[in-house]
Amino acid sequence: MGKMIEIRWHGRGGQGAKTASLLLAEALFNTGKYIQGFPEYGPERSGAPLTAYNRISDEPIRVHSNIYEPDYVVVVDETLLAAVDVTAGLKETGGIVINTPKSPEEIRHYLKDYKGKVGTVDAKKISEEELGRYFPNVPMLGAIMAMTGLVEKEQFIKSMEESFHHKFATKPEVIDGNMRALKRSMEEVIIS
Amino acid sequence: MLRQIDPDVVAAFPITPSTEVPQYFSQFVANGQVRTEFVAVESEHSAMSACIGAEAAGARTMTATSSQGLALMWEMLYIAASMRLPIVMTTVNRALSAPINIHNDHSDAMGARDSGWVQIYNENNQEAYDSLIMAIRVAEHADVQLPVMICYDGFITSHSVENIMLLEDDLVKSFVGEYKPQYSLLDKEHPVSMGMFDLPAFYFEHKRQQAEAIKNAKQVLIDVQNEFAKISGRQYGLFEEYKLDDADIAIVIANSTAGTAKDTVDMLREQGVKAGLLKIRLFRPFPADEIVKALSHVKAVAVMDKAEGFSAAGGPIFVDVRSAMYGKADGIKVINYIYGLGGRDVGVYDVKRVYDHLQTIADSGQIDNLYNYLGIRE
Numbered sequence: 001m002g003k004m005i006e007i008r009w010h011g012r013g014g015q016g017a018k019t020a021s022l023l024l025a026e027a028l029f030n031t032g033k034y035i036q037g038f039p040e041y042g043p044e045r046s047g048a049p050l051t052a053y054n055r056i057s058d059e060p061i062r063v064h065s066n067i068y069e070p071d072y073v074v075v076v077d078e079t080l081l082a083a084v085d086v087t088a089g090l091k092e093t094g095g096i097v098i099n100t101p102k103s104p105e106e107i108r109h110y111l112k113d114y115k116g117k118v119g120t121v122d123a124k125k126i127s128e129e130e131l132g133r134y135f136p137n138v139p140m141l142g143a144i145m146a147m148t149g150l151v152e153k154e155q156f157i158k159s160m161e162e163s164f165h166h167k168f169a170t171k172p173e174v175i176d177g178n179m180r181a182l183k184r185s186m187e188e189v190i191i192s
Numbered sequence: 193m194l195r196q197i198d199p200d201v202v203a204a205f206p207i208t209p210s211t212e213v214p215q216y217f218s219q220f221v222a223n224g225q226v227r228t229e230f231v232a233v234e235s236e237h238s239a240m241s242a243c244i245g246a247e248a249a250g251a252r253t254m255t256a257t258s259s260q261g262l263a264l265m266w267e268m269l270y271i272a273a274s275m276r277l278p279i280v281m282t283t284v285n286r287a288l289s290a291p292i293n294i295h296n297d298h299s300d301a302m303g304a305r306d307s308g309w310v311q312i313y314n315e316n317n318q319e320a321y322d323s324l325i326m327a328i329r330v331a332e333h334a335d336v337q338l339p340v341m342i343c344y345d346g347f348i349t350s351h352s353v354e355n356i357m358l359l360e361d362d363l364v365k366s367f368v369g370e371y372k373p374q375y376s377l378l379d380k381e382h383p384v385s386m387g388m389f390d391l392p393a394f395y396f397e398h399k400r401q402q403a404e405a406i407k408n409a410k411q412v413l414i415d416v417q418n419e420f421a422k423i424s425g426r427q428y429g430l431f432e433e434y435k436l437d438d439a440d441i442a443i444v445i446a447n448s449t450a451g452t453a454k455d456t457v458d459m460l461r462e463q464g465v466k467a468g469l470l471k472i473r474l475f476r477p478f479p480a481d482e483i484v485k486a487l488s489h490v491k492a493v494a495v496m497d498k499a500e501g502f503s504a505a506g507g508p509i510f511v512d513v514r515s516a517m518y519g520k521a522d523g524i525k526v527i528n529y530i531y532g533l534g535g536r537d538v539g540v541y542d543v544k545r546v547y548d549h550l551q552t553i554a555d556s557g558q559i560d561n562l563y564n565y566l567g568i569r570e
Contacts, residue, residue, distance in 0.1 A: 022353050025353040025354075026353060029353075029355060034355050035353065035354065035355060036352055036353065036354055037352065037353035038347075038348070038351060038352035038353065039351070041294070041295070041347050041351070060355070061354070061355075062315075062316075062451035062452070062454045062455055063451060063452045063455045063539075063540060064316070064345070064348050064349070064352075064448040064449065064451050064452050065449075065452050065537050065538055065539035065540065065542075066537045066539070068539065
């Protein structure tokens with residue numbers, strides 16, 4: 001078994017955390033990785049906490065269970081910090097990235113003094129400025145990729161563009177805004 | 193894969209988590225990417241009834257369902273099999289009500305195990321894709337002429353994005369070939385009657401012939417799998433053995449948790465434990481002799497069932513495996529684990545608990561508990 005990277009997404013129904021995990025899987029698939037992207041289906045309803053997962057490896061992935069000890073965590077909605085134990089099982093060799101206007105220093109004490117990397121990005125602001133609507137998932141996708149460095153930045157951006165052309169085949173007008181949001185969050189995420 | 197097979201008729205009713213199969217397929221129909229007649233029906237009973245009618249008329253027919261949908265098809269499942277109609281159905285496994293639950297276990301398909309359908313279980317999306325293509329050839333083979341059910345885990349497999357190697361459209365089309373039914377209601381030159389009243393004078397013989405047909409499915413599957421390996425590079429068996437050759441302890445398991453359990457096997461092997469695994473693929477017909485042979489050298493086996501058979505004497509796979517071993521592999525300790533009902537998650541360490549239990553049994557030579565429930569709170 002080679003080194004496998006596991007990512008857990010925390011979001012609320014309607015924010016696109018599930019879509020983000022599937023987009024991430026597709027984008028990394030395009031770069032030649034073995035991938036899994038899957039949500040934990042519950043009684044889905046808009047606004048309810050939900051979890052989604054990614055596994056990324058250079059070798060075939062056989063395990064089919066939820067992820068309990070992730071390398072990375074993405075928090076798509078800051079209010080979840082009070083509702084969900086987002087750092088549960090999170091490896092200290094990894095990191096967590098949160099959608100918030102706060103700095104990593106300000107946010108760390110909400111994370112039970114988690115010792116690994118903490119990243120923050122204002123995905124709300126980026127999304128509203130670039131898309132005109134609040135879809136935090138794509139900026140968060142950019143932020144987590146900036147933190148993990150799993151694939152080279154230019155390669156990832158190119159791969160995401162291909163995925164968007166596939167996903168938004170019927171509404172190509174949203175592709176440019178999403179690409180701008182992705183690139184901006186990769187630049188603006190603060191990691192400490 | 194349905195698009196590549198391009199069946200003549202698909203009749204289906206949506207039910208979670210198999211909904212996406214007819215949903216995406218109906219888009220292919222609307223876009224003109226297939227020539228299929230898509231029949232939207234008002235229930236699963238009607239879906240299977242329409243499939244039976246279409247197949248009896250000589251059309252290559254496919255459908256998909258899950259859980260309550262399969263349960264509602266019950267009556268028609270037996271009719272499809274007994275009329276020897278080679279319908280191919282994707283069964284995306286989901287728990288049965290009550291209480292209502294949309295998540296994965298195998299109680300739906302296990303309930304249909306005696307319906308006369310060939311059943312093939314699949315670990316991941318690659319295997320499900322490959323099996324579905326092969327199922328057409330098995331179902332329509334002159335020695336079989338029976339419906340085939342391709343089973344894989346709801347959500348875990350059906351809603352997970354994973355790597356998959358697809359075959360070229362032309363390759364799939366030439367592999368499945370054109371359907372030339374031996375008998376059909378629309379063949380005016382060779383008129384036949386189907387679904388007739390059958391009195392005691394012949395019913396028994398018809399059932400005997402049906403039993404022979406499903407027995408034949410085993411060899412036909414072997415042949416089709418060998419042919420498929422030549423075009424795909426992927427060789428399948430009646431079941432899969434993982435590090436079983438020199439294993440002291442082994443589990444028998446079907447579908448996606450087999451993949452998780454392979455990681456457990458590797459972890460235990462690193463610790464020096466001789467753990468192995470047998471993954472069920474063909475469950476109906478049951479390859480009893482081959483499974484017994486593959487397990488004949490181990491000390492202790494746990495058969496894992498993702499369905500509670502309510503027999504109070506073990507789950508369905510356990511009953512078959514243990515019965516097959518009786519008189520042929522006596523002395524091997526065999527226990528049963530029921531796991532993951534209603535989508536309860538099973539990870540690498542959960543499976544390890546089963547192997548730990550087996551190690552205790554192998555060491556002591558004594559079975560403490562024959563029937564076990566993995567990770568249950570009680």
